[in-house]
Amino acid sequence: MAKSVEEILDGIDLYAEDQREHLLDAAAAARTRCPIPHSAADGGYHVLTRYEDVRAVCADAETFSSAQPSLRGVPVRVIPIDTDPPEHREYRKILNPFFTRAYLLRYEEQLREIAHTAVAGFLDKGEFEVVGDFAVPFSAGSLAKIVFATDDTDLVDRGVAAAKQAAVASTPEAFQTLAGLAVEALAQAAPDDGVLGALVTARIDGRELTMEERLGIVTTLFLGGLDTTRGVLTNIAYHLATRPDVEPILRRPDWWRRELDEFLRLETTVAFMARTATRDTELGGTAVKTGDRLAVFFAAADRDPARFDRPDELIFDREPNPHLAFGLGIHRCLGLHFARLQLAIAFEELLARATDFRLKPGAEIPRQVGLSLNSPYRLELTFRRR
Incomplete structure (x- = not known):
């Protein structure tokens, strides 16, 4: 049974299934009572519910370290998510060229073919299950072809399962599985195979990357590429099926420039990440001690009425829209x-x-609990063929 707002505030736990349904409501209530509630779950952490507090933490990598970016701990490296300056900058220098829009556009036709093939699989049925029939095949196929340059569908399929488990429960087993898959992916890489090939030849201060560094980067690519896009696609599909104004918007050729941001704000892709205080400080009136853990609750910040008017509604002409779905500061989303x-x-x-x-x-x-908070993991729709 779903816990009430009051019950959640008495013992908030961002991974608890019985708190999922009213978790954002509880965060809204907390803003006016105790804006930075403390959780006793997973070793204890402060929960940041306000936009300004989240922004302050993300902008100060010196005071708030990303070295352990999961509330439940990560038993393997997830580079560059788990790095601080100056190392973080060096890793991003290696990766950034492969994730510019100009670089990615060279694969547009391949992406269209992957999407076309997925749609063809259910077009004659008049119905489909968005996650299994479309979102996962498309996002996994895109990652395989564009980032990993592999035809090993079994490798990617196993990555899909592990990435979902990492997002939902952040279990050590899921991260270990992803690290094992990273080993397989790197073993298949050739020097001219895009980002994976670059990891084989990359240098930092004249030295080659260690195997741990390479595996950490590939593990992160699995995590970021297999669950986040799936979640956004499924969330948008839900609105497509429940709001008559959404289909005309999605038919505009440039909807991804502005309207997409409102989808991202309302249902933030990665709901939260963790930071660790490196010194005694104060945040929004709350004392933070060295070693304290903080849950940077992006999904709550993106519904803060102090920053967004009518925050619980989709407002497509919202301008400006400084949402945090892609993060902020040096860790703004690579992808x-x-x-x-x-x-x-x-x-x-x-x-x-x-x-x-x-x-x-x-x-x-x-709907999912954990990092992909409230994203449907099964969504059955009907449609008419054009």
């Missing part, structure tokens, strides 16, 4: 251009062949 390109292509290919989307009558919509 944000890849995500925008994927989402634009996915819905363009889907809407070119289908229209009039509706929720399938009687179908349940189970």
Whole structure:
């Protein structure tokens, strides 16, 4: 049974299934009572519910370290997510060239073919399950072809399962599985194979990357590439089926430039990450001690009424829209251009062949807990073929 707001505030736990349904409501209540509540879960942590507090922490990498970015701990490296300056900058220098929009556009036709193939698999049925039939095949196929340059579908399929488990429960087993998959992916890489090939030849201060560094980067690519885009695509599909104004918006060729940001704000892709205080400090009136853990609750910050008018509504002409779905500061999402390109292509290919989307009558919509907070992990829709 879902806990009430009051029950959640008495013992907040960002991974608890019985808190998921009213967690954002509890964060809203906390802003006016105790803006930085403390959780006793997972060793204890402060929960940041206000936009300004989240922004302050993300902008101060010296005081708030990313060395352990998961509330439950990560038993393997997840580079560059778990690095601080100056090392973080060196890793991003290696990766950034492969994630610019200009670089990624060279793969546009391949992305369209992946989306086209996925749509063809259910087009004659008049219905589909968004996650399994479309979001996962498209996001996993994109990562395999564009980032990993592999045809090993079994490798990527196993990555999908492990990435979901890491997002939902952050278990050590899931991260160890991803690290094992990283070993396999690197073993297949050739020097001219894009980002993986670059890891084989990259240098930092004249030295080669260690195997731990290479595996850490590839593990991060699995995490970022297999669960986040899937979550956004599924969330948008839900609104497509429940709001008549969404389909015309998604048919605009440039919707990904502005309207996408409102989808991202309302249902923030990565709900929270962790930071660790490196010194005694104060944050929003709350004392923070050296070693204290903080949950940077992006999803709550993106619904802070002090920063966003009518924060619990989709308002497509919201301007400006400084949401935190891609993070802030030095850890702003490496793959944000890849995500925008994927989402634009996915819905363009889907809407070119289908229209009039509706929720399938009687179908349940189970939703995730954890990092992909409230994203459906099963969503059955009907449609008309165009």
